[in-house]
Amino acid sequence: MERTTRRSIPLLAMLCAGTAAMAQMPPPHPAAPSAYPAQAAYPKENREAVGRYLAEGRKLAGVDLEADFNWRCLISPLDKNIVFGVQHDGLVPATRVFDNLYAIGQNAVSAWAIDTPQGIIVIDALNNPDEARDILVPNMQKLGLDPKRIKYVVITHGHGDHWGGAKFLQDTYGARVVASATDWGMMESPSRGGGPFASLVPPKHDIEVKDGDSVTLGDFTMKTYITPGHTPGTLSLVFPVFDKGVRHNAGLMGGTGGGSSPEAARQQIASLARWQGITKAASVDVLVTNHPVHMAATEKEALIRYGATGGNNPFIYGVDKYQRYMGVMSACSRVQLARMGENAE
Template sequence: MYYSIRSLLLTLGLSLSMNAAFSQQDQRRDIDFQAMEPFQVFDNLYFVGIKAVASYVIETSAGLILIDTLDGFEGFTDHLLDNIREVGLDPNDIEYVFILQAHRDHYGGARELQSQLNAVFGSAEEDWQVIEDNLGDQAPRRDMVLRDGRSLTLGDTTIHFEHTPGHTPGTTSLQFSVFDDGTEHLAYFHGGSALRTDEPEAIQIFIDDLARIKTIPNIEVQIINHHDIHATGADDLFTRAERLQNRQPGEPHPWVAPNEFQRWLDELIADSYERLAQAQ
């Protein structure tokens, strides 16, 4: 009797946890679950992503730049385009789409977007290779290769590209200016900050890049691609968005937090050195 109840409970527990695993999978693919209201972050920057992953539009005087394309699951691309319209922008004005890392939640929507937009799609060489290896003849068209140290100017806006591998082999990070009611702030967008390699040399390159990013003068704003990538104890993306929404006149913009960005880099460097020690 004891055993049968115990095994019944075990079976129940197992099926409950299996259900939880299934529903997490389902939630990842479920646009109704994932849907987020888009919002304006700065004069020229909009969040148009979903719960699980960000996508942003940078507005310039000569058109729009879309950063990352969400996963390609059913309904996701429509939601992305709806979000862009909802903040008052026209997806037909998208001139460039930059894919910052070769994971599906960032590039999965690219091919469908290419069928709907007349835009130039760019990613780093190494990540184009990953995308093309993963998707074969279903891969999105490769229009442009983002190279370390290069910049692109569209109208009044210049985006600076940096090769920051470690999450994927071709992770691209961006530097660009954001404007808060006309006041300029320099932003840094790390394209993939979770280390995904155990190769000591690759970890060292990741650390060296972070140390170099720390020395870039005047970075005041951190842009993130998943909601919880901030320094320990800092608010997450959506809590911060609420703070922005409730901001009173004269209060600082919640994204303008240079010390927090430096602290985030320090924590990531320390974590990465621990990984390096384990890898050696």
């Protein structure tokens, strides 16, 4: 009996070690390799033009925008397996990115809160009412922001992942909902803007903003621009942010997801050119996007939370680098067009 007990201890220890090692291993593969999804194919692509625009984009990106170039130019928005593999639903820590700007979204899609003495402006509302209630609102509360102070919810575009939670915020806190007239139409259409969002209930029709309009709260002003391409009425935003009291100008281009048809990609190229002019004139030096993966925002936020920025907030790109980022996005739209067999010229 005694001998058995002595022998069973190392056996148990071995079993426990084995279980711990197993926990580190990936789950078993559900399918044979022949059934794995392939990278998207582009049967009509103009390879010469794809190569030329890739080279242009890479040159413009240099070393400091290589990750953004890879994301938008090499991982095509047309390759849904890869896009949704990286851009998966997942919880990420809420982060105060600037004195007045807070990341309150999830891994797949961003939501932002801008705090002002007169109330809070939320940019985008996540996928659905549950995410607004169970992710966006708790993220605000973790950062000391009272959701009852939300005055506006600004919707960057009519895809459901950006407005699905807007009705919840409207109904629960009396927030005013802001979008372009065109993308209000998307939200209110039977398909709700397409994709898996047809069952969503849109917010009650509220504020329509036009190109050059402003959303204001006290002294705070956010300028709104209509930049078609990703959707017909994509809204892009310029607003001030403060880094330890120092003012910077943030530019959020509402459709860095690109255009999915040749016509949309052409519109996107035209909008990016116009957006570069608007943001240069406004001395925009801070990049903010509406999907974290478009600028490795989740990783940048981790640096901020660890106090590991070396005093340089990684969202501050500077005016020239901001312009280059948008130039890379434009080259990537040309890559898209060439993949669809069209010529950007």
